[in-house]
Amino acid sequence: MKHTISVLVENHAGVLARVAGLFARRGFNIDSLAVGVTDDENVSRITIVADGSDYTLEQIEKQLNKLIDVIKVKTLSPDSMVSRELVLIKVSCTPKQRPEIISICELAQGKISDICANSMTIELSDCKQRLDNFEELLKPYGIKEIVRTGTIAMQKGEQTVRV
Amino acid sequence: MTVAKAMTECLKAEGISTVFGYPGAAICPFYDELYNTDIRHVLVRHEVNGGHAASGYARITGKPAVAIATSGPGALNLITAIATAYMDSVPMVVITGQVNSDQIGRDVFQEADITGSAEPFVKHSYLLKRPEDTAEVFKRAFYIAGSGRRGPVLIDVPFDVQKSEIEFEYPETVDIRSYRPSTLGNGYQIKRAVQAIKGAKQPLICAGGGLFTGNGVSLMRKFAELTDIPVVSTMMGLGAMPSKSPLYFGMLGMHGCLAANTAVNTCDTLILLGARVGDRAIAAMKQRDDMTVVHIDIDPAEIGKNIEAHIPIVGDITLVLGQLLEQLTEPLSHSEWRAKLDTLRVDKPIAPAPEGCVNPKEFIRTLDKFLPEHSVVVADVGQNQIWTAANISLNDGRFLTSGGMGTMGYSVPAAIGAKAADPSAEVVAVCGDGSFQMQSMELATAIQHGINIKVIVMRNNYLGMVRELQEKAYSGRLTAVSLDGSPSFTKLADAYGIENVLVDSPEKTEDAIKRMIASEKPFLIEAVVGDYEKTIL
Numbered sequence: 001m002k003h004t005i006s007v008l009v010e011n012h013a014g015v016l017a018r019v020a021g022l023f024a025r026r027g028f029n030i031d032s033l034a035v036g037v038t039d040d041e042n043v044s045r046i047t048i049v050a051d052g053s054d055y056t057l058e059q060i061e062k063q064l065n066k067l068i069d070v071i072k073v074k075t076l077s078p079d080s081m082v083s084r085e086l087v088l089i090k091v092s093c094t095p096k097q098r099p100e101i102i103s104i105c106e107l108a109q110g111k112i113s114d115i116c117a118n119s120m121t122i123e124l125s126d127c128k129q130r131l132d133n134f135e136e137l138l139k140p141y142g143i144k145e146i147v148r149t150g151t152i153a154m155q156k157g158e159q160t161v162r163v
Numbered sequence: 164m165t166v167a168k169a170m171t172e173c174l175k176a177e178g179i180s181t182v183f184g185y186p187g188a189a190i191c192p193f194y195d196e197l198y199n200t201d202i203r204h205v206l207v208r209h210e211v212n213g214g215h216a217a218s219g220y221a222r223i224t225g226k227p228a229v230a231i232a233t234s235g236p237g238a239l240n241l242i243t244a245i246a247t248a249y250m251d252s253v254p255m256v257v258i259t260g261q262v263n264s265d266q267i268g269r270d271v272f273q274e275a276d277i278t279g280s281a282e283p284f285v286k287h288s289y290l291l292k293r294p295e296d297t298a299e300v301f302k303r304a305f306y307i308a309g310s311g312r313r314g315p316v317l318i319d320v321p322f323d324v325q326k327s328e329i330e331f332e333y334p335e336t337v338d339i340r341s342y343r344p345s346t347l348g349n350g351y352q353i354k355r356a357v358q359a360i361k362g363a364k365q366p367l368i369c370a371g372g373g374l375f376t377g378n379g380v381s382l383m384r385k386f387a388e389l390t391d392i393p394v395v396s397t398m399m400g401l402g403a404m405p406s407k408s409p410l411y412f413g414m415l416g417m418h419g420c421l422a423a424n425t426a427v428n429t430c431d432t433l434i435l436l437g438a439r440v441g442d443r444a445i446a447a448m449k450q451r452d453d454m455t456v457v458h459i460d461i462d463p464a465e466i467g468k469n470i471e472a473h474i475p476i477v478g479d480i481t482l483v484l485g486q487l488l489e490q491l492t493e494p495l496s497h498s499e500w501r502a503k504l505d506t507l508r509v510d511k512p513i514a515p516a517p518e519g520c521v522n523p524k525e526f527i528r529t530l531d532k533f534l535p536e537h538s539v540v541v542a543d544v545g546q547n548q549i550w551t552a553a554n555i556s557l558n559d560g561r562f563l564t565s566g567g568m569g570t571m572g573y574s575v576p577a578a579i580g581a582k583a584a585d586p587s588a589e590v591v592a593v594c595g596d597g598s599f600q601m602q603s604m605e606l607a608t609a610i611q612h613g614i615n616i617k618v619i620v621m622r623n624n625y626l627g628m629v630r631e632l633q634e635k636a637y638s639g640r641l642t643a644v645s646l647d648g649s650p651s652f653t654k655l656a657d658a659y660g661i662e663n664v665l666v667d668s669p670e671k672t673e674d675a676i677k678r679m680i681a682s683e684k685p686f687l688i689e690a691v692v693g694d695y696e697k698t699i700l
Contacts, residue, residue, distance in 0.1 A: 009341075010341060014278070014290075017282070017404070018282060021282055021283065025283050027494035055467075058467065059464065059468065062463050063464055064463055065464075066462070068286070068287040068339065068341060069341060070341055071340060071341040086410060142312070154480050163340070
């Protein structure tokens, strides 16, 4: 089962290595990982999507909490969170195909970030499932390169995960 | 002052009077300052043993002890000791030298990423890059090592940082927002535990090593006596309950005794006190639904990890026991249950030793007979450990061993540390001929520093426990377990100027042990134990 975990950590050198090392040595599987500083420059947020049973999730939370640099750990409920990934796709595109691809982008709310004679670079931020669909739609044109970020997520409503 | 001097000031402020270490170029500025202090430096003969000695010292004092090494290989040699301390929750502050900060990452001479390589085995680590952070880093390191679930903390200090000038003031308090170990147990869970204990017909306490690190031994004894609940022990918890207590039923687990393992498998309520119940401890435990498990531990991650807990209580063992005792004021009685367990106390007859040997179990029992009550017995790893654990009685003494990691070569340096911490106690290291040869160089440390430990080497010319395993599970194909080529250990002791005696027949045992205990200097007994006694059931 997939779990999305929001982890607030001290913004020090080496913290990411500690968190990643913990997952590796305890055999926890990471699907994706995204790190960025928060509105407090001393605090970073690591968003981890991990795969495992409820027992594994409990151990992940407890072991993360044992790291001295970890300030807070919260597993977000899938029903009440907004989760997003960002993808950049460079797709082959002859001048003739441009209208088709532009209409796909419009439908999916993708943004054309760069365009040249025979390709286009498109960006889209959405949930994982919709990014997958978007990728499928563009495949027939020939995908030259894809860059995807890890998932970031936030709880819906008034609740927050803050220090 | 320089950071190097500040480092010694930090140690003084933490009340450190003895450190264990091995110098080298990258830690020389610190050693040069150590020269100006009254701190006793015990020079070991291999860095790993400095770590084990600090571990032995810390286990006796209950406070973080200090091990020191230089950069690169010196620091790397410490890793096994750090991991050993981590597994057994021993508070330790490890100081290592590092190459100049502007050379880090360039693969210079004696450079190793020690904070990176030790990461899986430390509670926390610091690479001290900013000289002005020295005092804060040391304060935090000692606080982290010695609070919550105890453990080793590493401070890596680059050479140029040690020589930097700083303003020094040691902080009086420490506050780490991301580290607030729980202290009191949750009131609701305490109430549930009290109800479970009151309602239990066949309750059982399992005493773990956390009782020692959390200073909960005397309160646990009071708790067991008031509630009349039988006690079994993990290997790390040996000695928490006095061996002579009618409530004590021995060690559980793979190498445990019948009474303890039957108790675990028939109790209706199991109260785990500071025990993580590792795989060896629960090896003989049957899975069943008719048992309520009350698990009390300072580390939430241990609760529910190895055994399902019905009543989880996270907290300091002393405070939680205090909370329980507040609500359990009336004495309870479980005489029927105790009587049932009493019938399982069987003293297996000891097989007579063949010609030229002593029986190792008999030997430990004789040692036990003459050892003063206030003694520390440090067992190594292997058959010697199991024989010692099962045959030594502990009433006011301590039993130290590398229970979690099973690190061979632990006993002699840990004994040196224990003796340095408590010179009034008789301290005996028991090891096999395999493990002794991983640490025999430390005899020099004992002699040089006048640390009068006693060493028993049980000799059977084999890596006995691995041999047993090969006999049982690998059709007796003995591979790489013969220790042919080993020297005479008494002659080796002679070479170090250590008094010694060879025991190769039962009638020599008593005299040898009496002589050893009477000696006020380091002493070594080589006991020829043969290869006929087994430990794997």
